[in-house]
Amino acid sequence: MMKAVLVVHGGAWAIPDTLAQASVAGVKAAAQAGSVILKSGGCALDAVEVAVRVMEDNPVFDAGHGAVLNTNGEVELDAIIMEGKTLGAGAVSSVKNIANPVSLARAVMEKTEHVMLTSKGANLFAESIGVSTVSAQALVTEQERKEWQNYKKYSVGVKELFNSQCGHDTVGAVALDEFGNVACATSTGGIRNKMVGRVGDSPFIGSGGYADNKIGAVSCTGHGESILKVTLARLILYHMEQGKSAWEAADCSLHYMAERVQGGGGAIVVSPTGDWSVTFTTERMAWAAFKDQRLLYGLNPKEMFEETLDC
Template sequence: MKALFRLVAGLVFIATSPVLAEDEAPNWSIAIHGGAGTMSREAMTEEKRAEYEAVLQSALDAGAKVLADGGSAMDAVTTAILIMEDDPKFNAGKGAVYTWDGENELDASIMDGRDLSAGAVTGVTSIKNPILLADKVRTHGRHVFLSGEGAEVFAREQGIETVDPSYFETEARRQSLERMKAQELSALDVDLKFGTVGAVARDSEGNLAAGTSTGGMTGKRWGRIGDAPVIGAGTYADNRSCAVSATGWGEYFIRVGVAKEICARLRMIETEAFASMLAATDKPTRVEIDDQLQAELQQRVTDAVMAEVAELGGDGGVIVVTPEGHALFSFNTAGMYRGRANSDGLNEVAIFADE
């Protein structure tokens, strides 16, 4: 961290141009993910790749349209996640993996960077779109985190769409569980990737939001809960620092507190930069940090947190959007299904690490 602080101080003095003014910054920005893992090019046929890229593009475009039309970051995040929850290619909603007992247990969380309001659910089995229930907990619940039957009761009271648990059944996921049991494999050996889905966004008002949805890990037992529904681990949003959605080996992301840790460090870096600026100038209304260098610093901070996850033995990745509209990716796996777009015309989806 000391090295990062030195870099911040250096940026204040060596910047070649001031940080972009508010009316020059990207008007809106969004990033999505559909899971990270050890997928390989050899196992990815052109047809399968095209299918994944198509749904990623569909989710990205839907979220981007909300923002381009002047909608909120919260609505953009929800819209993008709904498309991925409804697609069985991802381990969320329709494509959720099986528990050891052959059930589908779903988790989701969402957070609004404007006021730090948040909602989360875990272990639900009949909620068609868990991200909608998480948001309903945020807006209408007297709590932040609901689980199991209690969350299902709340969903019915709030008119959230429910389905028969058979809706979530898919043959590919069932085969993964059977293979895991027969060959005594770990969830990582069976799944090859973490199919958790998520989205982060900055809207035209400068507000940030983040959301994450998952079916957990194949063969999970004893009511296991990963990072996706845990505010601060798999999801976090704060207008003062960033919005984060994570995907990976949840136990490690929980231990590091990945989402909150990234936001906390970015906020601390901004505070340090402002303090350095105050000490160096009598015009404390602008921080002379080049926009590109600022994005590079934010990437380094994000990468540093993910490096800590790797040091503990954890795999996965994150998507991040900053108040300046920088959309960042960081992952320590061979690939991560991902995409990003902004009002400056950026629009891209990718899968493998070298893309």
């Protein structure tokens, strides 16, 4: 039996002090929820889904109930989930009125012969299997509406917005269960004021996430177009295949992305042996990890705090 590991992130970006405490509390809650699954002998796939759902339900994060608005003032959501035993995967993009797109992505994996459904098709699939929908306004916070209105007064590109304290970003989780199976999940509302129909890296296998029992699992966060160009998740696992540790693989891949396409971001990684890492090139990334009955977490570079969880 392996020692179970779970790592979650709440997005790599310039998190302002006003959101710092809530962001850390949110990732800790997600890690604790996922750890309950793993401590009871549950599977990695269930653990990452539960952890991401917790963050989708938390309005502090850009996923589900905290998603940012596109140019039309609408929420469009993307998500992926993948398990490493069979390379089973499911993804959705540009979906509306779905509170937990990560669970819809899992339904795509388990109930269809496809990997990704998008926009109207994804919503029609959700309706066909009885997934409950919410009103468009239910996913939009008052603060996001104000930020979006304020943004419309300025001419700033989405990449500049991502690098400012006005941006938000993706949530994700990776896990290793006691049976040696790995899984990943990633979910996002994208970048504020994105074009209608814009899809970033999050729902794409090999970019926003990847899971393979032979190598490990990754969930990425950051500037989506940059991550897509270097297929960041699979690049990290490639370096692990070449013998690098989880941290070395993520670090060199993120720096390659910065040098090659001038993109910032972060990644959480777990290997089949339980080696795990949290790496980011942005100002901050809220993260938390569960292993050996311990909860580790941080926000700033080279920062780590520790709590002991009840057995």
